[in-house]
Amino acid sequence: MRQNSAPTGLEEILQEVDRINPSGALGLNDCVVSHIYGKAEQIAREAVTQKEKPRVDWDRRLDDILTSRVFGFPSMLLLLAIVFWLTVSGANYPSVVLASALFWGQDRLMDLCRWLSAPAWVSGFFVEGVYRCLAWVVSVMLPPMAIFFPCFTLLEDMGYLPRIAFNLDRFFKKAGAHGKQSLTMSMGFGCNAAGVVACRIIESPRERLIAMLTNNFVPCNGRFPTLIALAGLMALGMGSSAGATLIVVGVVLTGIALTLAVSWLLSKTLLRGIPSSFTLELPPYRKPQVGRVIVRSVFDRTLFVLGRAAGVAAPAGGITWLLANIHVGGTSVLARCANWLNPFGQALGLDGFIVMAFVLGFPANEIVLPILIMSYLATGAMTGLDSVEALYRLFVVEHGWTWLTVLCTMLFSLLHYPCGTTLWTIWRESGSARWTALAFLLPLAIACAVCLAVAQTVRLVGQV
Amino acid sequence: MGLTQQSCGRGVMRDGLSKGAAPQFDYVVALAGNPNTGKSTVFNALTGLNQHTGNWPGKTVARAEGWYGDSGLIFKLVDLPGAYSLLANSVEEQVARDYLYFERPDATVVVADATCLERNLNLVLQVLEITPRAVVCVNLVDEARRKKIEVDIVSLRESLGVPVVATAARDGCGLAALVAAVTDVSSGRVKTTPCLVNYREDIEDAIRRLEPKVRKLVGEEFNSRWLALRLLDKDQTVIAAVRRWLSGKVRPGPGVRGEILA
Numbered sequence: 231m232r233q234n235s236a237p238t239g240l241e242e243i244l245q246e247v248d249r250i251n252p253s254g255a256l257g258l259n260d261c262v263v264s265h266i267y268g269k270a271e272q273i274a275r276e277a278v279t280q281k282e283k284p285r286v287d288w289d290r291r292l293d294d295i296l297t298s299r300v301f302g303f304p305s306m307l308l309l310l311a312i313v314f315w316l317t318v319s320g321a322n323y324p325s326v327v328l329a330s331a332l333f334w335g336q337d338r339l340m341d342l343c344r345w346l347s348a349p350a351w352v353s354g355f356f357v358e359g360v361y362r363c364l365a366w367v368v369s370v371m372l373p374p375m376a377i378f379f380p381c382f383t384l385l386e387d388m389g390y391l392p393r394i395a396f397n398l399d400r401f402f403k404k405a406g407a408h409g410k411q412s413l414t415m416s417m418g419f420g421c422n423a424a425g426v427v428a429c430r431i432i433e434s435p436r437e438r439l440i441a442m443l444t445n446n447f448v449p450c451n452g453r454f455p456t457l458i459a460l461a462g463l464m465a466l467g468m469g470s471s472a473g474a475t476l477i478v479v480g481v482v483l484t485g486i487a488l489t490l491a492v493s494w495l496l497s498k499t500l501l502r503g504i505p506s507s508f509t510l511e512l513p514p515y516r517k518p519q520v521g522r523v524i525v526r527s528v529f530d531r532t533l534f535v536l537g538r539a540a541g542v543a544a545p546a547g548g549i550t551w552l553l554a555n556i557h558v559g560g561t562s563v564l565a566r567c568a569n570w571l572n573p574f575g576q577a578l579g580l581d582g583f584i585v586m587a588f589v590l591g592f593p594a595n596e597i598v599l600p601i602l603i604m605s606y607l608a609t610g611a612m613t614g615l616d617s618v619e620a621l622y623r624l625f626v627v628e629h630g631w632t633w634l635t636v637l638c639t640m641l642f643s644l645l646h647y648p649c650g651t652t653l654w655t656i657w658r659e660s661g662s663a664r665w666t667a668l669a670f671l672l673p674l675a676i677a678c679a680v681c682l683a684v685a686q687t688v689r690l691v692g693q694v
Numbered sequence: 695m696g697l698t699q700q701s702c703g704r705g706v707m708r709d710g711l712s713k714g715a716a717p718q719f720d721y722v723v724a725l726a727g728n729p730n731t732g733k734s735t736v737f738n739a740l741t742g743l744n745q746h747t748g749n750w751p752g753k754t755v756a757r758a759e760g761w762y763g764d765s766g767l768i769f770k771l772v773d774l775p776g777a778y779s780l781l782a783n784s785v786e787e788q789v790a791r792d793y794l795y796f797e798r799p800d801a802t803v804v805v806a807d808a809t810c811l812e813r814n815l816n817l818v819l820q821v822l823e824i825t826p827r828a829v830v831c832v833n834l835v836d837e838a839r840r841k842k843i844e845v846d847i848v849s850l851r852e853s854l855g856v857p858v859v860a861t862a863a864r865d866g867c868g869l870a871a872l873v874a875a876v877t878d879v880s881s882g883r884v885k886t887t888p889c890l891v892n893y894r895e896d897i898e899d900a901i902r903r904l905e906p907k908v909r910k911l912v913g914e915e916f917n918s919r920w921l922a923l924r925l926l927d928k929d930q931t932v933i934a935a936v937r938r939w940l941s942g943k944v945r946p947g948p949g950v951r952g953e954i955l956a
């Protein structure tokens with residue numbers, strides 16, 4: 231009943247409004263706002279007393295440094311470097327301990343299989359495939375994550391992250407993107423899929439798409455362990471964790487620079503328009519709740535990410551083992567694929583196995599390195615592997631990696647297509663298969679182009 | 695930063711609002727507040743929902759829901775987007791305003807930051823204009839104390855005419871009192887006398903002239919004074935919301951996720 235009579239009722243009221251308040255003669259909005267503000271001021275005056283002004287406004291003091299034009303960036307880089315240095319130098323030893331414990335477990339499992347006189351394919355598939363891949367994921371990923379996440383969460387809990395957004399805001403503006411993209415990008419350091427979802431905070435569809443398409447250029451926590459391990463490998467020659475820290479910071483900065491560059495490119499071509507503005511309120515600094523932060527980051531992030539990685543790693547380990555052990559015409563399927571991909575990989579400064587690992591790692595970036603190690607182990611002479619030195623022997627001595635290979639693998643890992651989950655999220659959030667395809671192809675093209683350029687230049691100069 | 699099991703990886707594939715087997719609710723409680731007042735902390739503390747809280751300005755964009763029990767009753771808690779006012783300058787403000795007006799929650803908790811109460815009171819007063827069933831939660835009192843700011847809760851309660859509770863939600867202080875106040879207000883055990891802003895006489899006149907017609911349109915159970923004022927202001931977003939509501943198509947509820955984000 232109401233439905234039928236309603237529209238006319240509303241129109242009638244609106245006509246009445248026009249009679250009472252012709253062309254806003256009452257000045258209503260200003261009056262409403264000023265009365266509400268006045269009332270709020272009056273109530274607050276009665277209820278709030280500030281006995282003495284605090285002598286120093288620490289928030290203001292800190293912000294003067296951390297968000298200043300001169301010191302904002304150096305302090306940001308310094309904090310970033312400290313976090314990575316702690317991660318790199320702290321993760322080494324636990325990694326070794328974990329690896330030796332887990333690979334001791336592998337030997338015992340093999341013993342068990344022998345004792346049960348299980349067929350070779352059972353022990354191969356489950357122990358050398360599934361278990362070994364799991365062991366790798368745990369020993370490579372757990373220690374860096376257990377250090378990195380609490381550090382990062384502490385910064386977050388203190389209220390530092392909005393300051394990062396504040397510092398980066400003007401760069402995103404210059405790139406023709408929305409300032410809030412700095413927030414979604416920071417989110418991407420945790421998880422690209424979460425970063426893409428966070429793009430909802432950007433109202434304009436144009437700027438939201440830019441943020442979604444470029445989110446993948448910052449390394450998510452699935453890729454950090456890979457980058458950290460590879461940086462450790464590269465710095466082994468330099469002999470210190472400071473070197474590895476510098477490399478990781480450099481990679482992260484490259485990612486941010488590319489995010490800005492691609493955003494700029496998109497805003498000048500496919501997604502043209504003027505950036506819209508927004509207000510960013512800087513919340514006060516708060517004393518971090520150390521205990522809670524550690525518990526939360528271990529359970530909420532570390533174990534969760536590890537669980538997700540392990541969930542993908544188990545089948546991937548099995549599949550890799552199968553590919554490496556099913557022989558067609560004398561060579562394994564894995565070796566065949568790798569050989570076939572090799573020319574392409576070599577052109578990019580990689581090799582066939584690395585490309586293969588990235589392809590197989592599509593469901594989750596966490597498993598790229600474990601798959602690579604597995605496929606090398608399956609085709610090489612070594613069976614166990616428990617330290618950076620062993621990794622060095624496997625990659626550099628047995629498979630002829632150079633520093634260029636490490637660099638290109640890191641760059642490819644940083645830039646290549648988003649993982650399956652992220653792509654699915656982009657598709658759901660944008661509602662368009664075309665933009666999703668672009669989100670896949672654009673980073674892939676950039677990754678190939680950058681690696682190709684780096685590899686060919688270095689080779690041309692004759693450094694390798 | 696909002697990275698939790700729900701927001702990462704495969705978690706994003708699940709729809710956030712389809713939370714297990716929800717019990718029958720006795721009351722619906724809305725949670726409103728300025729950004730950065732610890733609204734999400736209050737939400738988490740009450741519902742125990744495993745939802746991460748960071749310092750992101752305006753991060754609550756999608757609506758979060760949870761539930762908690764008190765005195766044998768079950769309360770559904772709806773986390774509204776953080777907003778500085780309800781005069782709808784942004785999508786967040788529209789969402790919060792439409793929910794408060796059209797969904798008529800049984801109680802609304804307005805979380806206010808004790809360290810800058812005056813600015814937060816603007817939102818409180820605007821909420822009181824829409825609904826009398828409100829509880830004001832003065833949060834971050836520990837922070838305020840550190841900055842040597844004293845908030846007189848009794849005076850505030852008298853001025854506002856609704857229950858006022860001081861909390862430090864991060865440490866769980868005052869939450870029991872907040873829960874009790876919400877139960878009192880939503881069950882109607884405590885009657886409130888909300889402080890309403892009186893405008894200039896000619897505006898009050900105009901409201902008086904328009905109000906009967908508005909009441910006839912929306913019915914007794916809706917607040918006709920507020921709607922009359924918004925219509926007098928020719929607030930296009932309100933007019934559009936009323937049109938939508940009248941045509942019965944869109945009830946701002948879990949189903950309008952897409953619209954909230956559009």
